[in-house]
Amino acid sequence: MDRVAYFYDGQGSSRTTVRLKIDCQMRSIKFQLGQEQKWYRANDLLISPRLGSTPRRIETPDGCILDVPDNEAIDQLINASEIQVPGRWIHRLESKFRYVILSVVITVLFVWLLAGYGIPVLAKHVAFMVPVTANSVLGEDVLVALDKVIFSESQLSINDKQKLTKRFFSVAESMSDGYKFRLVFRRGGKIGANAFALPDGTVILTDELVEKAQTLSEVELVLAHELGHVVNRHSLRQVLQSSTVALLIMAITGDVSSAAALAGALPTLLVESHYSREFEKEADRVAYDYAISRGISPRHFINLLDRLSDTDGDLGFLSTHPSVQDRSQIFSVQ
Amino acid sequence: MNSTISDTRERLSEMPVEFTGSGGEYFRIWIVNLVLTILTLGIYSAWAKVRTKRYFYRNTIIGGSPFEYHARPIQILKGRAIVVGAYLAYGLVNMVSPILGGILILIFLGFLPWLVVRASVFNARNSSWRDIRFNFNTASKAEAAKVFLLFPFLSIFTLGLLTPYITYRGWRFAIANARLGTTPFKIHAKLGKYYAAFFISLLMLVGILVSLFIIGFLTLQRIGLPYGPESMSAMHMQAMLVPMLVAVFFILATPIFFIAYGALTRNASLNATQLGPYQFESTLRVGILCWITFSNLLAIIVSVGLLMPWARVRMTRYLAANLIMHGPPDLDTFVQGNRPEARALGEEASDFFDVDIGGV
Numbered sequence: 001m002d003r004v005a006y007f008y009d010g011q012g013s014s015r016t017t018v019r020l021k022i023d024c025q026m027r028s029i030k031f032q033l034g035q036e037q038k039w040y041r042a043n044d045l046l047i048s049p050r051l052g053s054t055p056r057r058i059e060t061p062d063g064c065i066l067d068v069p070d071n072e073a074i075d076q077l078i079n080a081s082e083i084q085v086p087g088r089w090i091h092r093l094e095s096k097f098r099y100v101i102l103s104v105v106i107t108v109l110f111v112w113l114l115a116g117y118g119i120p121v122l123a124k125h126v127a128f129m130v131p132v133t134a135n136s137v138l139g140e141d142v143l144v145a146l147d148k149v150i151f152s153e154s155q156l157s158i159n160d161k162q163k164l165t166k167r168f169f170s171v172a173e174s175m176s177d178g179y180k181f182r183l184v185f186r187r188g189g190k191i192g193a194n195a196f197a198l199p200d201g202t203v204i205l206t207d208e209l210v211e212k213a214q215t216l217s218e219v220e221l222v223l224a225h226e227l228g229h230v231v232n233r234h235s236l237r238q239v240l241q242s243s244t245v246a247l248l249i250m251a252i253t254g255d256v257s258s259a260a261a262l263a264g265a266l267p268t269l270l271v272e273s274h275y276s277r278e279f280e281k282e283a284d285r286v287a288y289d290y291a292i293s294r295g296i297s298p299r300h301f302i303n304l305l306d307r308l309s310d311t312d313g314d315l316g317f318l319s320t321h322p323s324v325q326d327r328s329q330i331f332s333v334q
Numbered sequence: 335m336n337s338t339i340s341d342t343r344e345r346l347s348e349m350p351v352e353f354t355g356s357g358g359e360y361f362r363i364w365i366v367n368l369v370l371t372i373l374t375l376g377i378y379s380a381w382a383k384v385r386t387k388r389y390f391y392r393n394t395i396i397g398g399s400p401f402e403y404h405a406r407p408i409q410i411l412k413g414r415a416i417v418v419g420a421y422l423a424y425g426l427v428n429m430v431s432p433i434l435g436g437i438l439i440l441i442f443l444g445f446l447p448w449l450v451v452r453a454s455v456f457n458a459r460n461s462s463w464r465d466i467r468f469n470f471n472t473a474s475k476a477e478a479a480k481v482f483l484l485f486p487f488l489s490i491f492t493l494g495l496l497t498p499y500i501t502y503r504g505w506r507f508a509i510a511n512a513r514l515g516t517t518p519f520k521i522h523a524k525l526g527k528y529y530a531a532f533f534i535s536l537l538m539l540v541g542i543l544v545s546l547f548i549i550g551f552l553t554l555q556r557i558g559l560p561y562g563p564e565s566m567s568a569m570h571m572q573a574m575l576v577p578m579l580v581a582v583f584f585i586l587a588t589p590i591f592f593i594a595y596g597a598l599t600r601n602a603s604l605n606a607t608q609l610g611p612y613q614f615e616s617t618l619r620v621g622i623l624c625w626i627t628f629s630n631l632l633a634i635i636v637s638v639g640l641l642m643p644w645a646r647v648r649m650t651r652y653l654a655a656n657l658i659m660h661g662p663p664d665l666d667t668f669v670q671g672n673r674p675e676a677r678a679l680g681e682e683a684s685d686f687f688d689v690d691i692g693g694v
Contacts, residue, residue: 006399008465013515014666015399015464051385052359054392057402065465067400090370090385094362103369104640110372266635 006055006067007033020066022073027081029058042081047074050091115245115271120278123240127233132178142198143184154185154207161185164210167220168203174224174290175231183223193308197226199235212307221287221301228286234279238272245271276320284322284330291331298331347663353654355393357644363389364643380411394654396463397665404467405460447478458512466668471511481507498528498599505603514609516671523606531598539591546587586628593627594620604657610668612661618653626652 005020018031030039038060046059056074058066068074078085093099154161165183172181179201188194188206196204203226205219213219229235245268284301291298305324321327367382384407391401420442428435451474458470481503489496502525509521597618604616630645 008399010465011670012666013464013466013668014664015397051389051392052355052363054354054389055400057392087381090366093366100362100365103365106369107365107372108638267638 003068003070003073005031005069007031008065008067010063010065018066020068022077024076024080027077029077042077042083045083047078047083047085049085049087050075052094111248114248116274119241119244119248120237120275123237123244126240127236130233130236143202143204146196146204147186150189150191151186151204151206152189154187156185156207156210160210163216164205164219167216168223170294171220171224171227171290172201174293175227179230181227181230195222195226197229199230199233201227201230203227203230209308213304214307215300217296217300218304221291221296221298222304224290225283225287225301228283229279232279232282232286234283238275238279241275242268242272273320277322280321280327281330284327288331302328302331346661349397349659349661349663349665351654351657351659352395353393353647353651354395355389355647355650357641357647360389360643360647361640377411380407380414383407383410390650391461394650396659397663399464399665402462402465403460404462405456409456443483446482447475450478450482451475454508454511463514464665464668466515466670469513469515471513474507474511477507477511498532499525501532501595501599502528505599509603509607515668517610517668520608521603521606522608523603527602528599531595531602534598535591535594538594539587542587542590589627590624593623597623610661612659615658615660617656617658622652 003020003022005018007016007018008014016033018033020029020031022029027042028040029042029045030037032038040060044061048057050056050071053071055067055069056071058068058074060066077083078088093103156164164185168183169181172179175181181201182203184202184204186204186206188208192206193208193212194206195209198204203223205223209222210219213222249268287301288298290296291301302324305327309324363385367378367385370378371382384403384405387403387405391403394401424435424438427438451470451472454474455470455472458468461468481500485496485500485503489500502523505523506521509519512519597620601616601618604614607614626649630641630648633641634645
């Protein structure tokens with residue numbers, strides 16, 4: 001066999017084109033370099049593993065380099081002379097269609113399982129390792145900021161506030177301790193009827209939500225839902241999960257700089273809305289369990305949700321909350 | 335002057351850098367890398383990195399000859415183990431005491447110039463063309479400290495006006511400290527070009543942002559203001575979509591600045607770069623680069639990441655085709671010189687660190 005090869009002497013940058021004679025029977029190569037006849041045994045050569053269709057690099061024992069574009073010829077030589085080329089099997093994986101498809105399936109499945117189950121489970125364990133007091137650091141500043149931007153002072157009567165606060169602490173007593181449970185009243189303004197939980201155990205209730213509620217039990221179950229967020233440490237878990245997802249996406253998209261960072265934005269958004277919906281379901285379950293334990297009908301919660309969502313229209317995968325239909329399923333089990 | 339140019343013109347030629355890789359081929363390499371990394375719990379990532387780097391080096395061709403990447407995966411694995419270990423240690427320390435965590439960050443910053451130089455040396459010595467190794471000046475730590483620590487720190491007090499100067503010094507650091515065999519790279523770039531690049535890019539960004547704000551403001555006025563995170567009704571969700579779309583455009587507008595600034599400063603730097611008798615020319619166009627970046631982005635999103643290899647090959651091909659070498663066509667003037675230095679690099683403890691930072 002006679003192949004084109006490029007010879008470099010390792011000292012200077014001149015390139016010499018040579019006719020490489022590959023002898024599979026003799027397990028050797030030879031070529032004419034100027035006046036000199038070069039001859040090497042295949043076993044003395046350092047042959048690089050095949051990499052796509054890039055030229056094969058052969059290092060000779062005397063420190064010279066040959067680039068050989070004909071990969072097939074080199075592979076025949078390797079097979080005939082039984083040289084060990086580390087990592088040869090990787091090219092076999094890359095060149096077989098079925099292995100490539102299998103790789104795609106495994107990768108997609110792995111990412112799916114990791115994002116859907118692995119990360120949430122891991123984040124839950126880590127979140128519950130953090131002491132309760134560490135959670136309370138997050139609370140105070142948030143309320144101050146919200147007060148400046150969104151809320152105004154509550155216009156509820158002192159009587160209403162007292163009644164609601166009493167219900168709130170009746171809910172709080174059923175939850176795990178260590179938190180500084182606290183109920184604050186605000187006028188929601190732009191955000192309307194709503195309730196929020198801060199990680200330290202503070203729950204913010206807007207006047208608008210109280211006005212929309214028809215019974216105290218409805219508000220009570222909303223409070224149980226919000227405290228469900230607190231005792232399940234959803235804020236911390238959200239932070240942990242988001243940062244792990246960011247790492248995961250970085251690992252996959254790897255080296256493509258700004259385009260990859262942007263390309264990662266949409267999957268991140270999808271995964272995080274999924275996490276958010278899971279947290280809502282978990283908090284709903286807390287509210288449901290509380291309702292059952294106190295002999296309150298769980299329907300109250302759904303009644304209020306129904307009244308709040310007057311218009312229909314669902315963002316589906318992008319929404320941070322499950323649809324009311326999905327949520328009523330939790331409350332109608334048994 | 336004129337006569338020498340016309341005398342040598344006969345012997346000078348234009349040699350564009352060629353990239354011969356293909357999206358399909360790289361896809362196979364990429365997905366096998368990914369799956370082996372998963373199956374080995376990340377350990378294979380070092381081998382994957384070497385294979386990827388070799389694929390891009392071996393497909394980048396000047397004067398008919400490809401580049402070669404020589405790093406051994408085990409060196410990279412050690413480096414990664416140290417980086418991950420340091421990160422975990424920092425996380426633990428930071429959880430116990432944030433003050434101690436802050437001190438660790440300061441210690442890390444102190445090591446940063448050393449790290450940058452070590453990484454540059456590692457990358458240079460492990461790269462070769464026609465079996466002549468590149469190298470990087472190890473005595474550049476003081477310069478690295480200025481470029482990567484002192485100037486960025488001073489830049490905080492100058493409203494970013496120092497940014498073009500830092501970019502200029504960054505390119506000078508990366509190019510003037512490098513050599514191929516015994517031949518040093520030289521750069522004679524003018525600082526003014528970097529400031530021009532900065533203000534042109536800034537003007538583009540401001541123009542885009544102003545028009546976005548006008549569009550966003552008009553739309554918001556018609557629909558109403560955005561709602562909080564716990565909004566429950568579907569109507570609230572729809573109202574949230576509009577600011578989300580505005581935010582998406584905002585996110586898209588900022589990269590235009592970085593693409594433009596990156597391209598213009600790269601042109602300015604490489605057009606002023608010389609290697610022995612060779613002069614470089616970089617002909618990147620901001621518009622084309624934006625088009626490639628954003629269409630790549632769209633392709634990656636639509637294909638749930640599977641077109642990532644295609645996108646990367648496409649970008650590399652454009653960057654290569656727009657880097658041209660001018661000079662004698664035989665390209666045989668480079669010599670290796672002190673060879674043992676490159677051979678002994680595996681023994682150096684500092685080669686543990688494999689961090690890719692900036693530069694060419």
